[in-house]
Amino acid sequence: MTIGIDIGGTKIEGVLADPTGAVHATCRISARPGNDLVVEDTVRVARSLTGMPVPVGIGIPGQIDAEHGVVRNVVNLGITELALADEVGARLGAPVRIENDVNAAALGAAAVVGGERKAGTGTVVFLNLGTGLAAGIVRDGRLDRGSTGAIGEIGHVPVDPNRLPCPCGQRGCLETVACGGAVARLWPSADPAMPDILRRAAQGDPEARRVRDMVLHAIGDALQIVAQAYDPRLILVGGGMARTGAPLFDAIGAEMRRRAEGCPFLTTLDIPSRVRPVPDGAPIGAIGAALAAAEE
Ligand SMILES: [Zn+2]
Missing domain, CATH: 3.30.420.40 (ATPase, nucleotide binding domain)
Incomplete structure (x- = not known):
């Protein structure tokens, strides 16, 4: 014990x-x-x-x-x-x-979701959509800590086309759009913001649709980065934003399928089939x- x-x-x-x-x-x-x-x-x-x-x-x-x-x-x-x-x-x-x-959290998620409470085999990535955005990498039930401890810090990869300033000193970091803290800034009228954004977007609210598409695009980039860099068996998505549940995971699945249209490479990777929510609580x-x- x-x-x-x-x-x-x-x-x-x-x-x-x-x-x-x-x-x-x-x-x-x-x-x-x-x-x-x-x-x-x-x-x-x-x-x-x-x-x-x-x-x-x-x-x-x-x-x-x-x-x-x-x-x-x-x-x-x-x-x-x-x-x-x-x-x-x-x-x-x-x-x-x-x-x-x-x-x-990555090690715990891999054990709970990845292998029926046994350490998951193969490579499992935990993607934390929390206050910030970061990933943890577990290989055969053991943490990959990288060489300096900065492994999985994908939140500060500057690829977001909106080019928002990030406290880290760069512009366009994924974390400026694809995490709970960012979504709360982009949509301050509701807490938690993501369920409200998805609901209003589905009702046709143009501003909600704009923010939804920004956030889903950045989450899609994050998923592609971890899928293509680590080729994991599973991508376990947790953190506060993941509590949005099915509406968010359905939207993420649709975003990834849209990206794969006309792209045999992404179709073969089949990223949506690897994504799992971490059980709430x-x-x-x-x-x-x-x-x-x-x-x-
Ligand atoms: Zn940054």
């Missing part, structure tokens, strides 16, 4: 999981900002799951130095720099490993963190 803890901007979610990713206990509390409170709350979640000093994996946003267990620049939690693995490990008397939150971030803790 290992403990997995997913630290987000608003909540901390923990699971006690076995090596297949099956969950044996859960705990969820609100997150509080600041180094000391993040450590305290993480330790509290771990202790509530088991009294045993089992290995702990932690998924957290920000820049991750996995080797030294240090996380930097988590704006939503007021963290500039925190030696999270050492601080939590010392209190629990257990080994602690930290992961980028999208990578942890599944604690994939925490499950993946637990699986990462079990890696040697």
Whole structure:
């Protein structure tokens, strides 16, 4: 058994999981900002799951130095720099490993969706349509971390024709259009925005159609990038925007089929058949963190 803890901007979610990713206990509390409170709350979640000093994996946003267990620049939690693995490990008397939150969610999604709660075989990509846009890559049940930890950062590939400025310093990054944060800026009149955009577009609202087409085009680009760069068996789509559910996935399928018209190459790739939603509410971030803790 290992403990997995997913630290987000608003909540901390923990699971006690076995090596297949099956969950044996859960705990969820609100997150509080600041180094000391993040450590305290993480330790509290771990202790509530088991009294045993089992290995702990932690998924957290920000820049991750996995080797030294240090996380930097988590704006939503007021963290500039925190030696999270050492601080939590010392209190629990257990080994602690930290992961980028999208990578942890990828590992969890691959286990939950990709292989009937076993680590999925082959290559599985997790595409996070969350506040930002990023992908995590899992090969035969193990994370591909790349050479610098920046693997899967496709949100900052500047291919979007709208050329909107991005906080990263470029223009036209996919993340300026194809993620929950971007859609909320493009369509501020409804929260969540994406279901409202799709509903109004279906009713013929021209502005909703314009925004819908922008967003679907950028999501289509993101899917093609991961499909063609990694040739995955499955592309698991999660994050807040994915909670739009069937209306969004139907629209994504239509966009990908439209692209394949008259293109034997894309027709053969058959990207729509590889896309799966991540089950709403599944604690994939925490499950993946637990699986990462079990890696040697
Ligand atoms: Zn960018």
